[in-house]
Amino acid sequence: MKLILVGFGLVAQRFIQLLLKQEFLLDPKGNPSWIIAGIATAHHGLAVDPDGINPDQALQAARNNALPDLHSRNVRPSVPDTFSFLETAINALDLREYSTRLVVVENTPLGPRDGQPGVDHVRTALTLGAHVITANKGPAAFAHRELVDLAKRSKRKFLYEGSVLDGFPVFSFFRHLLPTVRVKSFRGIVNTTTNHILSAMEGGRTMEEALSHIQAEGISETDSSNDVNGWDAAAKTAILVNSLMGGAITPYDVDCTGIQSLSVNQLVSARKEGQQVKLIASAQFQNNEIEAKVAPVTLARHDSLMNCNGTAKTIEFETDVLGRIQLGKSQSGVNHTAYALMTDLLEINRHIHQLRVSDKE
Ligand SMILES: NC(=O)c1ccc[n+]([C@@H]2O[C@H](COP(=O)([O-])OP(=O)(O)OC[C@H]3O[C@@H](n4cnc5c(N)ncnc54)[C@H](OP(=O)(O)O)[C@@H]3O)[C@@H](O)[C@H]2O)c1
Numbered sequence: 001m002k003l004i005l006v007g008f009g010l011v012a013q014r015f016i017q018l019l020l021k022q023e024f025l026l027d028p029k030g031n032p033s034w035i036i037a038g039i040a041t042a043h044h045g046l047a048v049d050p051d052g053i054n055p056d057q058a059l060q061a062a063r064n065n066a067l068p069d070l071h072s073r074n075v076r077p078s079v080p081d082t083f084s085f086l087e088t089a090i091n092a093l094d095l096r097e098y099s100t101r102l103v104v105v106e107n108t109p110l111g112p113r114d115g116q117p118g119v120d121h122v123r124t125a126l127t128l129g130a131h132v133i134t135a136n137k138g139p140a141a142f143a144h145r146e147l148v149d150l151a152k153r154s155k156r157k158f159l160y161e162g163s164v165l166d167g168f169p170v171f172s173f174f175r176h177l178l179p180t181v182r183v184k185s186f187r188g189i190v191n192t193t194t195n196h197i198l199s200a201m202e203g204g205r206t207m208e209e210a211l212s213h214i215q216a217e218g219i220s221e222t223d224s225s226n227d228v229n230g231w232d233a234a235a236k237t238a239i240l241v242n243s244l245m246g247g248a249i250t251p252y253d254v255d256c257t258g259i260q261s262l263s264v265n266q267l268v269s270a271r272k273e274g275q276q277v278k279l280i281a282s283a284q285f286q287n288n289e290i291e292a293k294v295a296p297v298t299l300a301r302h303d304s305l306m307n308c309n310g311t312a313k314t315i316e317f318e319t320d321v322l323g324r325i326q327l328g329k330s331q332s333g334v335n336h337t338a339y340a341l342m343t344d345l346l347e348i349n350r351h352i353h354q355l356r357v358s359d360k361e
Pocket residue numbers: 006007008009010011012040041042043044045082107108109110117135136137162163166333334337
C-alpha cells in the first residue's frame with residue numbers, strides 16, 4: 001500500500017511508529033509492505049517521493065523540521081497548498097499499479113465550526129481515487145453522508161474509527177460483528193477532558209485546578225474550550241448518529257450544554273449521595289426524527305454509566321435485536337488512536353485482497 005499522510009503530528013507519527021512494529025505488515029524480505037509516498041504539514045513543510053520516504057527518516061525529519069529534505073528531486077518541488085500537494089503526490093504515482101492501494105491518512109486538527117480543512121481533504125482524496133482513513137472528527141461530523149456516498153461511487157473506503165472511542169472499534173464492531181442490527185438510541189461518556197475534570201472536581205479540586213492539572217499532564221489541549229463547552233462531545237454525537245443511526249446531522253443539530261456551570265459542591269454532594277454528575281452524549285428517535293443531546297446529567301446509584309472515571313469512556317446502545325449493549329474502555333491515549341488508524345488500514349488491506357481474489361476468479 002502507498003500512504004499519503006496529510007498532517008504529521010502526534011497521532012500520525014504514532015501511527016507510523018506502530019506500523020513499523022507490525023511483523024504481519026512486512027513482506028517476505030522483511031521490508032514493510034507499505035510505503036509513505038507523501039507527507040504534508042501546515043507549517044513544517046512537505047515531501048513527496050513516489051518511491052517511498054524512509055519512515056524512520058520521516059519521524060526524525062518531523063522532529064528537526066526537515067521534511068523538505070526528503071522531497072524527491074523528480075517531483076515538482078514547490079507545492080503551494082495541501083490540495084495541490086494531494087494532486088502532485090497522487091499524480092506522481094503509477095496509478096495503473098497502485099490505483100486500489102492508495103490510502104490518504106488525514107490527521108489535521110478539527111476545524112470546530114465547519115470541520116475544515118478535513119472535509120475538503122477527504123473529498124479531494126476520494127475524488128482523486130484514494131481510500132481515506134482519519135482520526136479527525138470533522139469529516140464524519142460535518143459531511144458524513146456526502147463523503148460516504150462519494151466513497152461508494154468511487155469504490156473506495158472512508159474510515160474514521162479513531163474519531164470517537166480512540167482505539168475501541170465501535171464502528172467496525174457494528175459493521176462486521178452485528179450486521180443488520182439497528183441502533184435505536186445511545187447514551188455515553190465520550191469526552192476525556194471533561195470526564196477527567198469532573199472526576200477531579202469530585203475529589204474537591206476546582207475546575208481551573210483540574211483543567212491546569214490535565215493540561216500539564218498532556219491529557220488535554222492548551223485550548224480546552226471546545227471540550228468544556230461540550231462541542232467536542234457534540235461532534236462525536238453527530239458521528240455516532242450519522243454512522244450508526246442513519247442520520248445526516250452536524251454538531252449544530254445537537255442540543256449542547258457544557259460543564260461550565262457545574263460547581264465542586266454539586267459534584268461532591270452527588271458523590272456523597274452515591275450519585276455522579278457526568279457529561280452525557282445521547283441520541284434517540286422521537287417521532288421518526290433523531291434528537292441528539294450533550295448535557296451534564298446526575299446518574300443514579302446503580303446507573304450503568306457510573307464509575308467511568310478519568311480517561312475512561314463508555315457508550316450504552318439500545319438495539320432492535322440484541323437489546324442493550326455497553327461498550328467501553330478504561331483508558332484513552334494517543335496510542336489508542338494510532339491503533340484505530342491501523343485497524344482502518346487493515347480493513348482496506350483485506351478489502352484489496354478480496355478484490356484481487358475475486359478478479360482472479
Ligand atoms: N491526540 C489525540 O489523542 C487524538 C485522539 C483522537 C483524535 N484526534 C484527532 O486526530 C487529529 C490529529 O491530532 P494530533 O494530536 O496529531 O494533532 P497535531 O499534533 O496538532 O498535528 C496536526 C498536524 O496537522 C498538520 N496540519 C494542520 N493543518 C494542515 C493543513 N491544512 N494541511 C496539512 N497539514 C495540516 C499540522 O502541521 P503543523 O504542525 O505544521 O501545523 C500537524 O502536522 C485531530 O483531528 C485530532 O482531533 C487526536
